[in-house]
Amino acid sequence: MAKKKKYYVVWQGKEPGIYTKWEDCKKQIEGVSAPIFKSFKNPEIAKKAFLDAPDKYIGQNYIEPTMLGSLKKSKVGTPIFKSLSVDAACSGNPGVMEYKGVDTNTKKEIFHLGPFPKGTVNIGEFLALVHGLAYLNSIKSVVPVYTDSITAMAWVRKKATNTNLARTAETEELFKLVDRALIWIKNNSWDNKILKWETEFWGEIPADFGRK
Numbered sequence: 001m002a003k004k005k006k007y008y009v010v011w012q013g014k015e016p017g018i019y020t021k022w023e024d025c026k027k028q029i030e031g032v033s034a035p036i037f038k039s040f041k042n043p044e045i046a047k048k049a050f051l052d053a054p055d056k057y058i059g060q061n062y063i064e065p066t067m068l069g070s071l072k073k074s075k076v077g078t079p080i081f082k083s084l085s086v087d088a089a090c091s092g093n094p095g096v097m098e099y100k101g102v103d104t105n106t107k108k109e110i111f112h113l114g115p116f117p118k119g120t121v122n123i124g125e126f127l128a129l130v131h132g133l134a135y136l137n138s139i140k141s142v143v144p145v146y147t148d149s150i151t152a153m154a155w156v157r158k159k160a161t162n163t164n165l166a167r168t169a170e171t172e173e174l175f176k177l178v179d180r181a182l183i184w185i186k187n188n189s190w191d192n193k194i195l196k197w198e199t200e201f202w203g204e205i206p207a208d209f210g211r212k
Contacts (some may be wrong), residue, residue: 007046011054011093012036018046034164040064053093053121055151056199062150076198081105085146085197086132088124089209094165097121097174099128101135102207104146111135116174120165123178125149128207129156130181133190144193148205153194159185 008025010016013035019025022039029035036054040046045064049057056062081104088099098114111131114124129152132145147153155161159182167175197205204210 006039010037083144085207086128087207090121097124099124101132122151125152126155142191146197148197
């Protein structure tokens with residue numbers, strides 16, 4: 001039986017891109033301290049993933065759509081529109097970063113911070129999620145919060161961040177927000193459900209910046 005072709009997406013390596021041979025992918029990640037890469041079976045999914053944030057595709061919770069079929073779609077259902085959606089955008093990673101929260105149903109902007117001169121997608125997604133929880137807490141709302149970042153959800157759950165971004169004069173303002181966010185989640189509780197936005201089935205999250 002012929003071996004099925006794979007598409008290797010390299011987000012962080014010597015030359016980021018999509019490679020069809022493992023040998024070529026391996027050349028891009030060897031010697032790189034923290035390479036970010038993943039293989040896909042569907043070339044269209046690989047193209048979409050390369051233009052997107054890698055944390056959306058890496059981890060045990062991600063299953064490539066071609067493997068899901070109608071069963072996963074039926075389990076996913078439809079979004080809860082009475083909710084808050086959050087997202088971040090980064091020009092480069094790291095790069096200029098901003099984040100916001102919107103009403104899922106109307107897309108009305110609730111908050112928007114940035115741009116910050118240097119940040120990462122993961123930090124932006126984390127800050128957006130905590131900002132959303134704090135905002136809902138302040139108005140005593142228990143509606144759910146949607147994010148498309150598994151990493152942000154994990155950081156909130158663990159009440160700890162894990163980033164390679166250096167704390168410098170350029171990033172100090174951003175890290176002060178991270179410090180405040182960590183203090184808040186460690187000293188507060190919330191009844192709001194944190195839900196994963198199913199981009200594969202629902203399209204981009206309402207808070208998306210539209211820079212794909």
